[in-house]
Amino acid sequence: MEQGEEARCSDEETFTAEYKMMMTLGRGQFSEVKRAFHIPTVSWVAVKILRNQKKYASLIKSEINIMKSLTHPNIIKLFHVVQTRETTYLVMEHASEGDxxxxxxxxxxxxxxxxxxxxxxxxxxxxxxxxxxxxxxxxxxxxxxxxxxxxxxxxxxxxxxxxxxxxxxxxxxxxxxxxxxxxxxxxxxxxxxxxxxxxxxxxxxxxxxxxxxxxxxxxxxxxxxxxxxxxxxxxxxxxxxxxxxxxxxxxxxxxxxxxxxxxxxxxxxxxxHSPPTFPQSLPGTLSPGIVRAMTIMGYKSEEIIESLRDQKYNQVMATYLILQHQSPRGDASITRRNP
Missing domain, CATH: 1.10.510.10 (Transferase(Phosphotransferase) domain 1)
Known part of the structure; x- marks a missing residue:
C-alpha cells in the first residue's frame, strides 16, 4: 500500500472512531448531511458527506477552500476535513433549530x-x-x-x-x-x-x-x-x-x-435592538485554557500548536475548534453539552 493511501485509511479510521453518525439532516445532488456526535468533546456536529466523483472534484475543492477562509458568527463553521479515496467528510457546526x-x-x-x-x-x-x-x-x-x-x-x-x-x-x-x-x-x-x-x-x-x-x-x-x-x-x-x-x-x-x-x-x-454578538476568534489564535483542557484529554501541546499553525483541519484542530466554539468568547470558559 502506498504511503498516501495509508494516510487516507488512517484518517478514516480515526474519523470513524471519533464520530458517531446519527440521523440524516438533508440530502443534495451528490452529498448528504448527517447529525453526528463528536466523542472527545461530547458535542453534536453536522457532517457533510460528499462522494468523490471527477465531475464534482473542482466544486468540492472550492467548497473546502472557501469554508476554511470564513470566520464569522453568522456563518456555519468548518471544524474538520477528512478525504478518502471515495468520500470527503466536512465536519461543521451543528445548528440545532434546523433551517x-x-x-x-x-x-x-x-x-x-x-x-x-x-x-x-x-x-x-x-x-x-x-x-x-x-x-x-x-x-x-x-x-x-x-x-x-x-x-x-x-x-x-x-x-x-x-x-x-x-x-x-x-x-x-x-x-x-x-x-x-x-x-x-x-x-x-x-x-x-x-x-x-x-x-x-x-x-x-x-x-x-x-x-x-x-x-x-x-x-x-x-x-x-x-x-x-x-x-x-x-x-x-x-x-x-x-x-x-x-x-x-x-x-x-x-x-x-x-x-x-x-x-x-x-x-x-x-x-x-439586537443583542451583541461576539466575533469568532481566528483558527490560529491560541487559547491557553483550551490548550490546557486538550492536554488533560491526552493531546500534546506541540501537536495542537502545529495543527493550528498549519491549518491542518485534522482531528486535533477539530477538537480545538469545537471546544473554542462551545465558549461564547472563544476563551477558556469551556462548557460541554450532553448529548
Missing part, C-alpha cells in the same frame, strides 16, 4: 421583528463574504440555519465562487425561485448583484410565507422573474416593503448594494 425554510413554513410567516433581526444577521454574513470576494450563489431559506439561541447561520458553499475584484460570472447557478433575471441572459453578470436579488426573495418569503415568483411551470416562473412581476402584500410594513422593492429590481446596477442595505432604516433600527 429557516421549515421554520417559516411551520409558523406561516415570521413576525416582522424576528424577520428584521434574522435578515440583519444574514446581511452581515453576506457582507462578510462579499468583502472577501466570495459570492454565495445559492442564498435561500434552506441554506439559512438557526442555532440553539435562534441566530441565523449561512451555510452550504458548494456553489460559491471566489472572484477577483471586477470579475464577472457567466454560468447559471442557483435555485429557480431565487434566481436573478440576469442569470437567464447571455452576458456575464456581477455575482454580488445576484446574491442581492436572492436576499430580496428571501426577505419576501420570511414576512409572507410564500415566494414572490411562483407559477405552475418553470417557464412561467422565469417569465415572472424576467418581468420582475410580483406584488408585496399590503400588510407588510413600509420599511420592509421598501427594502424588498429596492432589491428585486430588474436592472442589477440599480439594486441596493450590501452597504446601502446596511444603512437602510429597517436594518439600522433592527441593529439598535
Amino acid at each position: 429557516l425554510l421549515h421554520h417559516v413554513l411551520d409558523l406561516g410567516h415570521l413576525e416582522e421583528s424576528k424577520a428584521r433581526r434574522l435578515f440583519t444577521q444574514i446581511l452581515h454574513a453576506v457582507q462578510y463574504c462579499h468583502d472577501n470576494f466570495i459570492i454565495h450563489r445559492d442564498i435561500k431559506a434552506e441554506n439559512i440555519l438557526l442555532d440553539h439561541k435562534g441566530n441565523a447561520k449561512l451555510c452550504d458553499f458548494g456553489l460559491s465562487a471566489k472572484v477577483i475584484p471586477g470579475q464577472r460570472l457567466g454560468d447559471f447557478c442557483g435555485t429557480l425561485p431565487y434566481c436573478a433575471p440576469e442569470l437567464f441572459g447571455k452576458e456575464a453578470y456581477d455575482g454580488r448583484a445576484t446574491d442581492i436579488w436572492s436576499l430580496g426573495v428571501l426577505l419576501f418569503f420570511m414576512v409572507t410565507g410564500r415566494f414572490p415568483f411562483s407559477a405552475y411551470s418553470d417557464v412561467r416562473v422565469i417569465q415572472q422573474i424576467l418581468d420582475a412581476n410580483f406584488r408585496v402584500p399590503p400588510y407588510v410594513s413600509v420599511d420592509i416593503r421598501d427594502v424588498i422593492l429596492k432589491l428585486l429590481i430588474k436592472n442589477p446596477y440599480r439594486r441596493l448594494t450590501i452597504g446601502q442595505i446596511m444603512r437602510h432604516p429597517m436594518v439600522r433600527n433592527s441593529e439598535a
Whole structure:
C-alpha cells in the first residue's frame, strides 16, 4: 500500500472512531448531511458527506477552500476535513433549530421583528463574504440555519465562487425561485448583484410565507422573474416593503448594494435592538485554557500548536475548534453539552 493511501485509511479510521453518525439532516445532488456526535468533546456536529466523483472534484475543492477562509458568527463553521479515496467528510457546526425554510413554513410567516433581526444577521454574513470576494450563489431559506439561541447561520458553499475584484460570472447557478433575471441572459453578470436579488426573495418569503415568483411551470416562473412581476402584500410594513422593492429590481446596477442595505432604516433600527454578538476568534489564535483542557484529554501541546499553525483541519484542530466554539468568547470558559 502506498504511503498516501495509508494516510487516507488512517484518517478514516480515526474519523470513524471519533464520530458517531446519527440521523440524516438533508440530502443534495451528490452529498448528504448527517447529525453526528463528536466523542472527545461530547458535542453534536453536522457532517457533510460528499462522494468523490471527477465531475464534482473542482466544486468540492472550492467548497473546502472557501469554508476554511470564513470566520464569522453568522456563518456555519468548518471544524474538520477528512478525504478518502471515495468520500470527503466536512465536519461543521451543528445548528440545532434546523433551517429557516421549515421554520417559516411551520409558523406561516415570521413576525416582522424576528424577520428584521434574522435578515440583519444574514446581511452581515453576506457582507462578510462579499468583502472577501466570495459570492454565495445559492442564498435561500434552506441554506439559512438557526442555532440553539435562534441566530441565523449561512451555510452550504458548494456553489460559491471566489472572484477577483471586477470579475464577472457567466454560468447559471442557483435555485429557480431565487434566481436573478440576469442569470437567464447571455452576458456575464456581477455575482454580488445576484446574491442581492436572492436576499430580496428571501426577505419576501420570511414576512409572507410564500415566494414572490411562483407559477405552475418553470417557464412561467422565469417569465415572472424576467418581468420582475410580483406584488408585496399590503400588510407588510413600509420599511420592509421598501427594502424588498429596492432589491428585486430588474436592472442589477440599480439594486441596493450590501452597504446601502446596511444603512437602510429597517436594518439600522433592527441593529439598535439586537443583542451583541461576539466575533469568532481566528483558527490560529491560541487559547491557553483550551490548550490546557486538550492536554488533560491526552493531546500534546506541540501537536495542537502545529495543527493550528498549519491549518491542518485534522482531528486535533477539530477538537480545538469545537471546544473554542462551545465558549461564547472563544476563551477558556469551556462548557460541554450532553448529548
